[in-house]
Amino acid sequence: MSYALTTYVVDLDVLHASVGSGDDKLRRMIGGRFKQHLEHFDAQFSGLDLLPVRDAIRAVIEGGPFEPDQGTMYNYAYKWICEFHGRYLDNNDFSPMRAGWPETVDEGLGAVGVTAVSVAEFGYGRAPDPVPAPSDFVPGYGEWSTERCRKALEQWGAADDGSKAALDPDVLQAAESCMGWCRAADAAGRGVAGFFS
Template sequence: MSHILHVYLVDLAEVEAVIGSKDEEFLGRLLAELPKHDPGDGCCEPCDAADCEGADCEECYRCEDAQHPQALRAIFAGGPFEEDHADAYISALELICEDLGPYIGDASFWFGYKGLPEEILSLASDMDGDLFPFTDSTGWGHIGKESCAELLPEWEANAAGPDDHSGYAAPLATWFRRSVTEKKDLIGFWAG
């Protein structure tokens, strides 16, 4: 099964600083940018409107428009992080990364593909189970700026050479170059 990896130029320390920060201004800005949840759209009929706006409405995690506010609130509060909502936390964390740094590209990949570079796997899954519960339908990972600087010459050579590593060499070289130039880590999110 094919997955899409989205890559952002953001320091991991910036992301970790948000978790449990209780930064109401930042949270409020993110919440204001989200589509409004309409309990009448049928995704959470068992609740009434007042419950759906509450931070503890279990039913809201079943509705995509409502799960993001709930998960964002949990992240800014520092938890608790329920295993049943792991996908929502990772999706909300990607919303945070969209705000903290630029989106710099994406790549399709398949777990288990023999030609898949280790660096794609690092961006897709090296943080699975860290900070948030593990899920097998989404994931996230990172490569530090120091590692990007070390890997850049190799991937620039790969991108210029005859073996493009199944099309991954050029994007990896570009992402590593941006990381080195802007002195930021790479953070990736996948779903699918």
């Protein structure tokens, strides 16, 4: 079974503030910008007893009410809100990926002294309260603050070339992608939001 990690550079404060904001203009703008994408997204879940994603987006922006057993759709709705506010980052080294790949990359980062960020943490969290947790832990959500990205870049810069060269080439490439995400976040003064599915 394969998985994917999708990451964005985004102002995390703006993203968090969207939850429960009651901003109907934001809801309409998301619906307009992603109209065909949202229809395609719903088509992937046809036949399942899941809320249409537009309804889920409305509930997240309004801060509820939330239906029981629809946490997965509410967390996907949060992903669409993130996509609206953020900028998509290259995820070629993480889509598709096998189970355990984020942890493998984290081991590589740790081996060269990068401990400020963790790829695996994108799979363990969820959208902020009051959004319910996803029913099957998918999508997972996590974020790296600007400060953590800057610290990771410092740690990466302090690592010697020999320790980087000793990494498996695929792990090194994925680690370099992570540092690219951190550089993009640092340059924008924003954070990184990641969704695991």
